Amino acid sequence: MLCCFVTQPIDDHAVAFLREHGVAVRFASRATMECVAAEIGDAQAVITRDLGLDGAAIRSASALRIIASHGAGTNNIAIAEARARGIVVTRTPGANSRSVAELTIGLMLAAARRLCDADRAVRAGHWDFRYDSGGVELHGRTLGLVGFGAVARHVAWIAGHGFGMTVHAWSPSVPDCVFADHDVRRAPDLPSLAGASDILSLHRPSDPGQPPIFDAGLAQVLRPGTILVNTSRGSAIDSRTLLAALADGRVGAAGLDVLPQEPPSAHEPLLASDRVALSPHIGGATAEALRRTAMTCARQVLDVLSGRAPPDRL
Template structure:
């Protein structure tokens, strides 16, 4: 019987699907690469979440045929090692895009209306916070989307149709008709997008070795008190450029679901800045998204083990 090794828990309905189709399932005892390497054995398939799979673990798994990433990103998987060994790598684009888009809007609202500060004010008896909170209305603001894939397209729908925002976007690869279909203005020059936007939301994929899209040049083009949202990858932001922009007021507030190091060290200056709303990489962590993502992984595992081409192979 074929075996699928799962590094971290996934929706049990996907596990049942694999069982029903004759695939045995084993879980790692701990979500660590050491446990994976010790326990992966002769598994033909792996489903991994943010733990990924490094080159050493791939080399240990001599029978491995597919690595299924439980998410759209594959930056924690040693792609070159997998390719060298003829191992298929798949991902799950769009499975969690609506959930990530909704969190993007949630972080945008939280940053614009200072919701975390407001919550603390009520709990500590600072009721007069309402007189000086300085919140911003999203309606009529210009939202700039850096990248225009599935998540950004869902954000555009919610922001434009639901909040009445002007939506601009930059992408070097998405066809023109996608922009026009969603009533989004295409900006072909990234610094021009940055200069035009009240709120910027990052949606570019980030692979190992890819330079951060938010760098010093990006920061120089910011309007004063821009709101920055990042639900893509922590590596999309150069930390020093970001901190400098916070300090000099080019960034007025930010909402970050992803960080350069996860979890962040206790000394990370982001943890002490009250103008940043933080969440622990939960963009796709809804029941609906987790089910869709797990089932997409399971179906692609079955495809490869059955000799079929999976739909979302890298």
């Protein structure tokens, strides 16, 4: 019988869809790679979220035909090993882009209006925080988008149409016509974008092992008090550089949905900063996005197991 092994919970509609089409679904008993490698057995398909699938797990799955990544990223999947075995690897770009964009705007607001500090102040009985909150409006500010893919395009629309912000973006791979279609100004390079922005939002993944996008050189060109937002990858920011920029005022506040280590160590210095608004990698964790993403994975699995070429294969 055809079987799909799922490393972490996914939306129930996707599970029901697979079963209705004759594909049995088994779940890992624990979301660890050791457990996955021990339990994957003769499954022909895997749906994996941020856990990914390493080489040992792939080698232990003798019948595997497809690895469907529940998200746009494939950093934790041993793609070379999969390709060597002829295993299809797919992903789901765009399925959660609107949800990630909305959280990006939320983190901008949290940083600009010190919402985390305000919440703590009210709970502690410090109502006078309202006289010294030091918040700023987003209206009329310049937003710089590092990368201009699906998430950044949603952010640009919300920021421009909803908040009256001027939106610039930098991406070496997106053609000029896309910028024009979205009424977004194209920055010639990353330093120019950073130097012109009141808010800098990262949407271009930096793979682990590659240099971070936000490094000491980029921090030096920022306007004083720049707000930094990251909903892409934790590796896109050098944490020590961010802490130094917060200390000297080049970064006035930051909103981060992702961190270099997830979950972070209890000793992660960013956790102690009251000018950093944090969320636990929940950009795509809305009911709507999770359903779209899981259903996309389920359809990709069914395509491969039925002998069809799935969309968004690597």
